[in-house]
Structure formats: structure tokens, C-alpha cells
Amino acid sequence: MTDEGTFCLVLHSHLPWLPHHGTWPVGEEWLYQAWAHSYLPVLDLVHRLGEEGRRDVLTLGVTPVLAAQLDDPYALRAAHDWLGTWQLRARHAADRWRAADPLLRDLASAEHRAAGWAIEEFETRWRHGFSPVLRPLVDAGVVEPLGGPATHPFQPLLREPVRRFALETGLADSARRIGRAPHGIWAPECGYAPGMEHDYARAGVRRFLVDGPALRGDTHAARPVGGSDVVCFGRDLEVTYRVWSPKAGYPGDPAYRDFHTFDHPTGLKPARVTGRHVPPERKRPYDPEQAAAAVTRHAEDFVATVVDRLRELRARHGRPALVVAAYDTELFGHWWHEGPRWLEAVLRTLPAAGVRVTTLRGAVEAGHVGAPVELPASSWGSGKDWRVWDGEQVSDLVAAGAAVQDELLALPPGTPGHRDPARDQLVREALLALSSDWAFMVTKDSAADYARRRAKIHGDRFGELAGMVRGGNHERAARRAAELRAADGPFGHLDARGLACGS
Incomplete structure (x- = not known):
């Protein structure tokens, strides 16, 4: 096997905190769809590759909010119910399409089998949640x-004590679930401000991701940031965008299953993309053979693209190079039905093409580290700056978030050594109000009203509890905190004593 270079696949799993907050497009239905169609098949693929003796298959980011949901007893029960409903919907589709196109009849059968597999997988490997699946x-x-x-905030907009506390809380949450704190992070929205590498170093983080333009496209190796020993990896957009870009990518192929076209009586998606400008009523039935051929074609194209890119980088830099491709996990199976099959084809084909497949950790150990770099303020969003999370459209959210942080830090200190559940809850509400998801939904006009409402709900809850704490109404604050904690919420172990207030 030739040594063409090294490839790192990074998957990032994140959904906002959703249970008890409504239905599609931004509620529990979203979580259970991603669970069934992305997390189950992707983790099954990784498990099978591990059983074959493969190591360092990929780097997997799971945000603390999502990890909490996938371990939550309420969510586990509801997800199991959802899987059963999926199988019932497939049975209904079989009756509904009995006299229809044979492709639709086959689709109903395939959906029933897929639901049955997911139920069995869930009842065996996933019955106690996500953490027991991931930890081995x-x-x-x-x-x-x-x-x-914790709670996926846009870190550059956080006050330094809040930023440090959120990071330490998130890493501690991961340690509780998988037995150790990760040494790498995919920062929310790849948001970076100069100097944040020192926050990372204090928290034990040794590597993080940025978008390629932050390195002016020079992503052939990890780079130490500033004077620290923390390294950054840049997403190679030339390769990453082959799969999914702001304008194109494999999932838009006419043969693939169309995400947006529903058969509303069953809730299933019976059509293929057919064409970018074809209306839903004119889309053709999904043909799995055509889709399988497209998966093979696109896997081969991606492998060829990686090899060509590695050769180009090696010629330019005079040493074996690195390519990092990074995606949301939900792309594979949820948004792109055929994504898990494509992923498996790529991970099996790249080694045969002479490419070493490893993790970010493995890339550092293999010596793919270049010269130090000074990073600019950046993110992965539009313009690769902060405009999505700090632009004019969300100026009210930014101002409200700043006010929450200032009020939080101005609270009188608690009793030394005493853990106060009311303070724990008000800090939790503050962090949820600061989630970057709300600004993203508003800027991109994706359920903007919902996002503003969620930010306000958590901000108001924080303000209510903060007022009680300032006024010395400790019993009332404790009762209200217990009500909010019982209603919904991650991070029951969040300890506000780690946040210095009143200083």
C-alpha cells in the first residue's frame, strides 16, 4: 500500500435541548428522527468496524446537550415509542400503496424492516442510553x-468567567458519561476569539477545530495556536464541500431520497430528488437500485478527491499531508438517507487507496503538526466571521445575553462550601438562554419565532430565580428551582459553585 497521506473524518452531533418543547420542525420529532436515522446506523457502522479490528476510525463530537438528551429516561421512553410508531406507519403505507407503483410497495416493506432493526438495536444496545454505547x-x-x-454557546460572546465555567461544565459532563474528559473539542459554530486557546489549555483541551479560511486554506497540518501547545485543525473545504456545501453536494443527486417530500398520511418520504426544480407532486418514486449506484459513484469520487488533494498538498509542502473533512452527524441518514452507506463505502475504500484513516489524536501522533499560527476571530458561518451570531438581526438576543451574564456575575456569593439548588438552576437557565442555536435560527430564518421564544423563556426563568436569590427568598427560590428542574432540563449535576459571582 502506498502512503498517499492521512485523512481524518470528524462528525459533530448536536441538536438544541428539545424535550417538552413542542413538535416538528424544532421539537422532539426532530430528535427522534435523527436518533433513528443517524445515530443508530452511524454508531452501528463504527461498532462493526471496531469488531473487525479497526482503530481510530473517526473523531466523534457529541455536545453535552445532545448527550444529556440521549441518556434522558424521558427521551429514551419517547424514542422507543417513536420507533414503534414508525413501524406502524410502514404497515399503513403497505396497505395504502398495495395497488400503487411497485417501487412504493417495496419502499413500505423496506421501511418496516428498517424500523424493526432500529427497535431491536434500541432495545438491546441502546436501552440504557447513548453513553453505554459510546464508552466501549x-x-x-x-x-x-x-x-x-455546556448548552452550546457561541464562546466569543461570553464573559471570561462564564466561558470558562461553561467549558469546564461541558467537559465534566462528558467525563461523567464516558469516564474521561475529552482532550479535543469542536467548539460551537467553530467560534474562536484570539486568546481562547489559553482557556482551552487551562481546561485540558489540546486540540480544536476551525474552519479552513481561518488558516487561509492552509489545512495540510495541525497548527499550534499562538504561544500555546494547543493545536487547531482546519476543515479542508475543498474536500468537505464535495459532500455538502452551501450550494451543492452529493445529497442533491436526482437518485437520492428526497428529504422534503412527504406522504402525509404515513409520514414517510416516498420520492427521489428527481430534479432540483421539480415540484413535490411530480417527483418520481424512490428507486433503491438507482440510489445504490449513486452511492458507489459518489464514494469513488470522494476517495479520488481525497487522494488528489493529498498528492497536491504533498507536492506543495514536501511532506505527507493531512486532510480533515468535518460534518454534522445528522447529515448521514437524517438529512441524507443514503449517507450511512456512503460513509461505510468511503471508510472501507480509503485505506485500499493508500490513505491512512485516523483521528485528530492519531494525526498529531503521526507528526502532522506544522508551524505555530496566530488565528483571527472566526467561525464556520456566513462570511466565516461572527455575523450569524453577532449581527444586526440578532442584536436584541446579543444584548439580552450580555445582560444575563452581567446579572449572573453580579449576584452575591453563596454560602462557602454550601451547594444551593436554586443557584444551580439559575445558572442552568442562564446557559440555556445563551445557546448559539437561537441566534442561528433567527439569522437563517429557521423557526425564528421559536428561537426567540426559547431564549426569552430561559432568560425570564433566570431573572425570576436571580431576583429571589438577591432578595434572600431562599425557600421560595428552592421550590421554584425544583419545579423547573422537574419539568425539563439537562445537567442535573451542574454545580454553580464553580462560577465565581459577586467578584
Whole structure:
């Protein structure tokens, strides 16, 4: 086998905190779809590769918010119910399409089988949640875990004490779930401000991701940031965008299953993309044979693209190079039905093409580290700056978030050594109000009203509890905190004593 270079696949799993907050497009239905169609098949693929003896298969980021949901007893029960409903919907589709196109009849059968497999997988491997599935893969070195700050805030907009507390809380949450704190993170939105590498170093983080333009496209190696020993990896957009870009990518192929076209009586998606400008009523029935051929074609194209890119980088830099491709996990199976099959084809084909497949940790150990770099303020969003999370459209959210942080830090200190559940809850509400998801939804006009409402709900809850704490109404604050904690919420172990207030 020739040594063409090294490839790192990084998957980032994140959804906002959703249970008890409504239905599609931004509620529990979203979580259970991603669970069934992405997390189950992707982790099954990784598990099978691990059983074959593969190690350092990929780097997997799971945000603390999502990890909490996938371990939550309420969510586990509801997800199991959802899987059963999926199978019932497939049975209904079989009756509904009995006299229809044979492709639709086959689709109903395939959906029933897929639902049955998911139920069995859920009832055996996933019955106690996500952490017992992930931890053995981490312990065996099959995957490298990435962590992140609690509640997915855009870190550059956080006051330094809040930023440090959110990061430490998120890493501690990961340690509780998988037995160790990750040494790498995919920062929310790849948000970076100069100097944040020192926050990372204090928290034990040794590597993080940025978008390629932050390195002016020079992504052939990891780079130490500033004067620290923390390294950054840049997403290679030339390769990453082959799969999914702001304008194109494999999932838009006419043969693939169309995500947006529903058969509303069954809730299933019976059509293929057919064409970019074809209306839903004119889309053709999904043909799995055509889709399988497209998967093969696109896997081969991606492998060829990686090899060509590695050769180009090696010629330019005079040494074996690195390519990092990074995606949301939900792309594979949820948004792109055929994504898990494509992923398996790529991970099996790249080694045969002479490419070493490893993790970010493995890339550092293999020596793919270049010269130090000074990073600019950046993110992965539009313009690769902060405009999505700090632009004019969300100026009200930014101002409200700043006010929450200032009020939080101005609270009188608690009793030394005493853990106060009311303070724990108000800090939790503050962090949820600061989630970057709300600004993203508003800027991109994706359920903007919902996002503003969620930010306000958590901000108001924080303000209510903060007022009680300032006024010395400790019993009332404790009762209200218990009500909110019982209603919904991650991080029951969040300890506000780690945040210095009143200083």
C-alpha cells in the first residue's frame, strides 16, 4: 500500500435541548428522527468496524446537550415509542400503496424492516442510553471523543468567567458519561476569539477545530495556536464541500431520497430528488437500485478527491499531508438517507487507496503538526466571521445575553462550601438562554419565532430565580428551582459553585 497521506473524518452531533418543547420542525420529532436515522446506523457502522479490528476510525463530537438528551429516561421512553410508531406507519403505507407503483410497495416493506432493526438495536444496545454505547468504543480506541461547553454557546460572546465555567461544565459532563474528559473539542459554530486557546489549555483541551479560511486554506497540518501547545485543525473545504456545501453536494443527486417530500398520511418520504426544480407532486418514486449506484459513484469520487488533494498538498509542502473533512452527524441518514452507506463505502475504500484513516489524536501522533499560527476571530458561518451570531438581526438576543451574564456575575456569593439548588438552576437557565442555536435560527430564518421564544423563556426563568436569590427568598427560590428542574432540563449535576459571582 502506498502512503498517499492521512485523512481524518470528524462528525459533530448536536441538536438544541428539545424535550417538552413542542413538535416538528424544532421539537422532539426532530430528535427522534435523527436518533433513528443517524445515530443508530452511524454508531452501528463504527461498532462493526471496531469488531473487525479497526482503530481510530473517526473523531466523534457529541455536545453535552445532545448527550444529556440521549441518556434522558424521558427521551429514551419517547424514542422507543417513536420507533414503534414508525413501524406502524410502514404497515399503513403497505396497505395504502398495495395497488400503487411497485417501487412504493417495496419502499413500505423496506421501511418496516428498517424500523424493526432500529427497535431491536434500541432495545438491546441502546436501552440504557447513548453513553453505554459510546464508552466501549472510546475505551477500545475505535473513536476519539470531542467535547464542548455546556448548552452550546457561541464562546466569543461570553464573559471570561462564564466561558470558562461553561467549558469546564461541558467537559465534566462528558467525563461523567464516558469516564474521561475529552482532550479535543469542536467548539460551537467553530467560534474562536484570539486568546481562547489559553482557556482551552487551562481546561485540558489540546486540540480544536476551525474552519479552513481561518488558516487561509492552509489545512495540510495541525497548527499550534499562538504561544500555546494547543493545536487547531482546519476543515479542508475543498474536500468537505464535495459532500455538502452551501450550494451543492452529493445529497442533491436526482437518485437520492428526497428529504422534503412527504406522504402525509404515513409520514414517510416516498420520492427521489428527481430534479432540483421539480415540484413535490411530480417527483418520481424512490428507486433503491438507482440510489445504490449513486452511492458507489459518489464514494469513488470522494476517495479520488481525497487522494488528489493529498498528492497536491504533498507536492506543495514536501511532506505527507493531512486532510480533515468535518460534518454534522445528522447529515448521514437524517438529512441524507443514503449517507450511512456512503460513509461505510468511503471508510472501507480509503485505506485500499493508500490513505491512512485516523483521528485528530492519531494525526498529531503521526507528526502532522506544522508551524505555530496566530488565528483571527472566526467561525464556520456566513462570511466565516461572527455575523450569524453577532449581527444586526440578532442584536436584541446579543444584548439580552450580555445582560444575563452581567446579572449572573453580579449576584452575591453563596454560602462557602454550601451547594444551593436554586443557584444551580439559575445558572442552568442562564446557559440555556445563551445557546448559539437561537441566534442561528433567527439569522437563517429557521423557526425564528421559536428561537426567540426559547431564549426569552430561559432568560425570564433566570431573572425570576436571580431576583429571589438577591432578595434572600431562599425557600421560595428552592421550590421554584425544583419545579423547573422537574419539568425539563439537562445537567442535573451542574454545580454553580464553580462560577465565581459577586467578584
